Amino acid sequence: MPQDIDKAAERLVKANYVIALTGAGISVESGIRPFRGPGGLWTEYGEPPMDGYQRFLADPKGHWEQRIKRVGYAKELYETIEKAKPNPAHHALAELERIGVLKYLITQNVDNLHLAAGSEKVAQIHGNMLKMRCIKCGSRYEQEEISLETLPPTCPKCGGIIKGDGVMFGEPIPLDVLEVCEREMDRSEGMICVGTSAFVYPAAGFPREIKRRGGFLIEVDPRETELTPLCDISLRGKAAEIVPQLVSKLRDILKSK
Ligand code: APR
Secondary structure: OHHHHHHHHHHHHHOOOEEEEEOHHHHHHHOOOOOOOOOOHHHHHOOOOOOHHHHHHHOHHHHHHHHHHOOHHHHHHHHHHHHOOOOHHHHHHHHHHHOOOEEEEEEOOOOOHHHHOOOOOEEEOOOOOOEEEEOOOOOEEEHHHOOOOOOOOEOOOOOOEEEEOOOOOOOOOOHHHHHHHHHHHHHOOEEEEEOOOOOOOOOOHHHHHHHHOOOEEEEEOOOOOOOHHHOOEEEOOOHHHHHHHHHHHHHHHHHHO
């Protein structure tokens, strides 16, 4: 493995424009379970209905009453996210941005941990569970800015219905975020994928598109994923162990230049 980390670090140093795609696996060492595979939330509770958003639109008040009660997987997800702290993998990617190697980071995670670790160029393609969003004007709010006295809560700006910023199954990805993701994908000659099963689209399409255009892929995951056959380098292990090693190797290479 060490030689693969060396190879990956060399590849990243040589590249001009690299971005990252992260999934639930990067936050496992922060106490948040993944969704699929061993110990996954969906593995235990079953995947949520694919028409979650349509159900929300049909009864937003009912949805909010359920959300406030916190039942099933939502209870665990909220509680683990609210007390989670960034781990060494989040911090290592923030450093990779600071030293100018990582140009952007697309995360499927709704846990806010990349921002908490100091990453700035972050696109949260599935939203942020600690925020709220108006489904009419798209404005986003901190939770404490929205009163839950009347349900469903409404937007202070346009009166539209407010929902959690997390993107539900069946909900279109907010355009402002999707445009950033597609712009960054277009600019990239390589991508490092950390802790994602690369199963859910459109995010899962980004590494495939970069590869299709002749770019390179590096993955960090303890297990094989749907992306493995496409990857130039696969680093097998836990993100919190592997990503810091990769960044420290990369720093050595940059120092020796
Ligand atoms: N370090 C790195 N990777 C890990 C670790 C770890 N410690 N533990 C597990 N993994 C890997 C798993 O092997 C798996 O490949 O992380 C991946 C997690 O995959 P999923 O649970 O499918 O999560 P993700 O790819 O982020 O799911 C995408 O699906 O349910 C929706 O909206 C949800 O954003 C989510 C999307």
